[in-house]
Amino acid sequence: MAMHHSDRGERACRRKTDEEDGAFWAPDRGEIVIQYFTRYLFFSLSVVYFSTVETLPSGFLDIEQLLLALGAYFVINSWLFRQALQGLTLLKIRSAMSADLAIVTVCVVHDPNLIPPSALVYLMVLLGNGMRYGMRVFAEVLGASFVCMAFAFALRYRFGGFVVTAGDVFYGIFWVTLALYAYILTGRLEGQRRELDRCSRVDALTGLLNRHGLLAAADRLLGGAGNAQPATVLFADLDQFKSVNDLYGHGAGDRVLAQFAQIFAECAEEGVCGRWGGDEFVAILPPRDAAAVAKIFEQIDARIDAWSRSNALPLAASLGVAQAPQDGHDLLTLLSVADIHLYQSKSRQPAQAGVPAFFRTAINEPQIT
Numbered sequence: 298m299a300m301h302h303s304d305r306g307e308r309a310c311r312r313k314t315d316e317e318d319g320a321f322w323a324p325d326r327g328e329i330v331i332q333y334f335t336r337y338l339f340f341s342l343s344v345v346y347f348s349t350v351e352t353l354p355s356g357f358l359d360i361e362q363l364l365l366a367l368g369a370y371f372v373i374n375s376w377l378f379r380q381a382l383q384g385l386t387l388l389k390i391r392s393a394m395s396a397d398l399a400i401v402t403v404c405v406v407h408d409p410n411l412i413p414p415s416a417l418v419y420l421m422v423l424l425g426n427g428m429r430y431g432m433r434v435f436a437e438v439l440g441a442s443f444v445c446m447a448f449a450f451a452l453r454y455r456f457g458g459f460v461v462t463a464g465d466v467f468y469g470i471f472w473v474t475l476a477l478y479a480y481i482l483t484g485r486l487e488g489q490r491r492e493l494d495r496c497s498r499v500d501a502l503t504g505l506l507n508r509h510g511l512l513a514a515a516d517r518l519l520g521g522a523g524n525a526q527p528a529t530v531l532f533a534d535l536d537q538f539k540s541v542n543d544l545y546g547h548g549a550g551d552r553v554l555a556q557f558a559q560i561f562a563e564c565a566e567e568g569v570c571g572r573w574g575g576d577e578f579v580a581i582l583p584p585r586d587a588a589a590v591a592k593i594f595e596q597i598d599a600r601i602d603a604w605s606r607s608n609a610l611p612l613a614a615s616l617g618v619a620q621a622p623q624d625g626h627d628l629l630t631l632l633s634v635a636d637i638h639l640y641q642s643k644s645r646q647p648a649q650a651g652v653p654a655f656f657r658t659a660i661n662e663p664q665i666t
Contacts (some may be wrong), residue, residue: 322431323385332425333378336397339418340371343404346415353407354457363407370400390430394438397422398445405449406457412464413453416472419446423476432487439480446472502551503558506571511579514569515628518581525622529585531568531593532635533561535576536613545610553612556604564596579632590618615639 324332347353347363358366377393401422404415419442427435453459498510506514520526535541535557542550554576561578562570568582585593594616605612617639619631 321385321387321390321434322429324429326382328429329378329381329385332429333374333381335421335425336374336378336393337371339421340367340374343367343400343415347404347407350409353409354453354459356456356458357407357452358403363403366403367400370396387434390426390434391437394422394426394434394441397426398438398441402445402449405446406452411459411462412468416446416449416468420472420475424479427480428483432484435480435483439476442476443473500558500572503555503572505558505562505578506569508571508573511569511571511573511581512628514571515581518569519621519627519631525626527584528621529582529590530619530621530628530631530635531565531580531582531590532573532617532619532632532639533557533578533580533597533614534616534639536615537611538576541611549610553610556608557601557612557614560597560600560604564593564600573632579628581628584620 344364344367347360347367350360353360353363373396374393377389377396380389381393398419401415401418404418405413408415423435423438423442426438450465454461498506498513500507518526519528535553538550538553541553554572558570558572558578561580562568565580565582568580570578570580573579597614597616601612601614617635617637619625619634619638621631624634625631
């Protein structure tokens with residue numbers, strides 16, 4: 298269980314990529330416009346290119362029919378462009394990619410040159426989709442490009458009257474090498490991107506999410522202001538932590554922070570936990586009633602008391618709770634409510650009787666002199 302809190306922080310970070318991005322990189326609107334502009338450019342060049350050739354390979358479409366196929370691609374591409382601007386999904390990405398591969402295959406089959414320059418567009422489809430949307434899409438478009446290219450050249454050799462030349466072999470080896478190299482390079486770049494993303498969202502000392510990671514997780518878990526999802530937010534603040542640093546040193550203070558982070562994350566089971574900053578910690582949980590919250594507080598109380606006694610280091614905390622959506626719709630508002638409860642409990646004496654502990658409790662606060 299020693300790494301439980303670190304694993305929880307990393308899982309929460311990865312969940313953003315898997316759930317929000319739907320297992321692909323989500324480009325912004327500008328990137329989408331650029332990608333579809335490139336498709337329109339390919340369409341225009343194809344129309345000009347095939348309009349200037351004198352003859353096409355026999356046994357296939359004539360020039361007029363080929364231009365009609367390009368026109369159909371233009372219409373389909375325009376519809377997909379509009380759909381993409383409304384929001385990308387894997388289905389929309391795959392649909393656009395399939396349209397690209399289909400029209401490129403048609404163009405390669407009808408290219409009258411021995412070594413068809415139109416086959417280079419397979420690389421544009423490969424890099425334009427794979428390097429933009431991530432490794433899952435890259436793997437799909439790489440396999441599909443191999444299949445479509447092999448199919449196009451097989452048709453050329455079988456029905457178009459073409460024969461295999463040294464140039465074809467060189468082109469094929471070059472294409473495969475470049476495609477595989479791009480795939481490997483993109484994989485490494487994605488690994489670095491994921492690591493940078495993880496580091497930007499995870500607190501190095503405790504292994505929990507940092508403030509940036511918590512805010513991103515809250516946007517996903519709490520929902521929008523007009524449609525907030527029910528949730529329970531816990532706010533923890535270590536008591537007299539500055540005195541711990543002053544008396545025992547910063548090494549001991551770091552040890553206290555790391556230990557409390559582990560206890561807090563393990564007791565707030567099924568929650569997304571993070572270090573808000575300094576000695577403050579936050580957990581976002583599914584909805585919990587007052588009894589369940591009190592049980593979590595009791596577990597934290599017992600565990601930090603046991604750890605403090607066995608390690609001869611003071612460890613104490615105050616806790617507050619807020620409920621969404623009744624206390625607020627966003628994390629900052631909910632933390633403000635929890636913080637009010639927290640400092641109200643700090644002002645109470647531990648010996649007070651009848652003080653409800655459901656929404657705030659002061660836990661084992663040490664007397665450091």
